[in-house]
Amino acid sequence: MTRQLDIVFLGLSLSSSWGNGHATTFRGLLKGLHQLGHRVTFLERDVPWYANHRDLRDPDFCALRYYETVQELQRDYARCLQQADVVVIGSFVPEGRAVIDTVASLCKGQLCFYDIDTPVTLAKLSADDCDYLSWRQIPYFDIYFSFAGGPMLADLTQTFGARRAEPLYCSVDPERHHRTADPIGWDLGYLGTYSADRQATLNALLLEPARRMPDRRFVVAGSQYPSDIDWPDNVERIEHLPPADHAAFYSRQRYTLNVTRSSMIAAGWSPSVRLFEAAACGTPIISDRWPGLDSFFPASTIHTARMADEVVAILSRESARTRLAMADRARELVLASHTGAARAREFITALTQKGAVVVDLDIGSAA
Template identity: 75%
Template sequence: MTLDIVFLGLSLSSSWGNGHATTFRGLLRALDKLGHRVTFLERDVPWYAHHRDLREADFCELRYYDTIDDLRRNHHRELQRADVVVIGSFVPEGRAVIDEVAALCTGQFCFYDIDTPITLARVAENDCDYLARRQIPYFDVYFSFTGGPTLERLRSEFGARRAEPLYCSVDPEQHHRNRNTIEWDLGYLGTYSPDRQQTLEALLLEPARRLPDRRFVVAGSQYPHEIAWPGNIERIEHLPPAEHASFYSRQRYTLNVTRTSMIAAGWSPSVRLFEAAACKTPIISDRWPGLDSFFPRSAIQTAGSADDVTAILLGQSDRARLNMARQAYSLVLARHTGAARAREFTSVLMQSKQIRPVLDLDVESAA
């Protein structure tokens, strides 16, 4: 069955300063290959307009809107006729967008939370500008980047009618091993985040200080100027998705660092884990509940301190390192590609053809 699916997400056109774009690209590209018709509606904002690394999409209709009035005026027909409408986390003025779209949507109505632990913390404090607690029961399916116990919490505490995991994924056509020579012993790819910085300091900056003859790299935007980078750490301000595979292929190991809220929730794999594994790059990760459900111990190294990282860099043989990477590669290609996620997504939709309750949208005081 061919579906007409409309996504409203933070960004598809720009990966600058966000992890949403690459997630949506992989999923939508795979849905297109399965024969579904896909439209992506993106708020036209200057910070993404100035950093677009996907001007045109050959796997979906990419369209922009300026305001909610513009969304209503120019896109109401595609929202009304869609078999499925999916709203993502961190959509600008998301609360108002959800109310507007809920009134128009005649097909299945879903939420895709790429930031679940952050969302739920904000919703609990009534401090989330893209989702209100009262809106969670609107959705036929609440798709979550986080699995594990969080799914039951969504149902029992927040009233989600159906909560399903939809983890990030990788596109093997974009992420694969390149024939590059190794330039760095350890690298990290990620936008600056205050709650990741302490871990990055412990697991990369401190090992760099201890191993001045080794080379390190950090790629990502928005890092404060006052950070004192050791001289053997190379900085790359922004790395577009097209260059990720080459970047991973030039590292002996790559580092995965998880946000504090996602460590607490567990079962929240970063797309960087899957990208690196698809490039056959050995991974050193921080530790969090559920990691072994994605990568067994034989397929990944974990670290909690600079001592751990230093021991790995100095002690693990190349044979063991490459065998670990091969195992991770096989797991990711079997279970964590965009094609796998698209099949999971459509399978849930086929199981969830339910009649949505009549929604009382005149609830400004409850927003």
């Protein structure tokens, strides 16, 4: 049995899911840690674009606190950081380099990095264009937790100097993501913030099928799409969909589309949280293809496609029985292995293996 840990996270955002996927990931992990009995504090930079779109103001699974500057972080939260058993800094934290230096000077427990954007981060580091992490800081961390697994873990240690790299993939909260009673409203849908490197795939796998199938209904939910996109008349647009509405959104789709960023495709082993969310809701998935996908979703649990013809064929020919059987297999897999509780256990196990903070209650002393 492990003792209760004081864990502090500094991440991009917990309070707002607007325009970022970090909030959903942190929420699942932190809720899982809370369920395991650990005390969690999340420190978030108070910025207007998230302050104006907060959809989680008072979480019941952690203490959520804000700071406006690095100086304020050091002044107001020094004791919190010094007393923590574990401090975890996430990717894309504003002024991340200065935050890391400040926290490293205060942290007396384990210091970890949680990279929710690993392929992007390593590309930025290689180009000397990363403002939230510097190459020299990577050895500061006892564990470098990575959203991407596979060969990238070896790259982190062998090329970038990480002491230890561990995968910590995204996850789903089954209490929030489950089948609802909402009737099917769309044949194919997509949920995701606009990204230039995803748009060509979205065009090929959703917009083009929509043009070819004018009697079918499609939907795209997400913010920041350019005004010059030519949306077919049978594609409904939802500007922003808060996490509380995700389950109903997935449940209303006959199929949902997963589109992966180019850097994640190149890296492989980088599942999107949308995959796990949709599967937990029992919605059949059509995904682009990338290395490692079958290690999360075997062929019997998911469709993959590269071109519009394949999507049109799936929508036109697959029986409801086959479609739902595939979705059921995906749902069982995700609920068994990809929940926030599962990720929390993996996180604590990684710390246990490090042997610095997790102790046996019967012994009562540090290992």
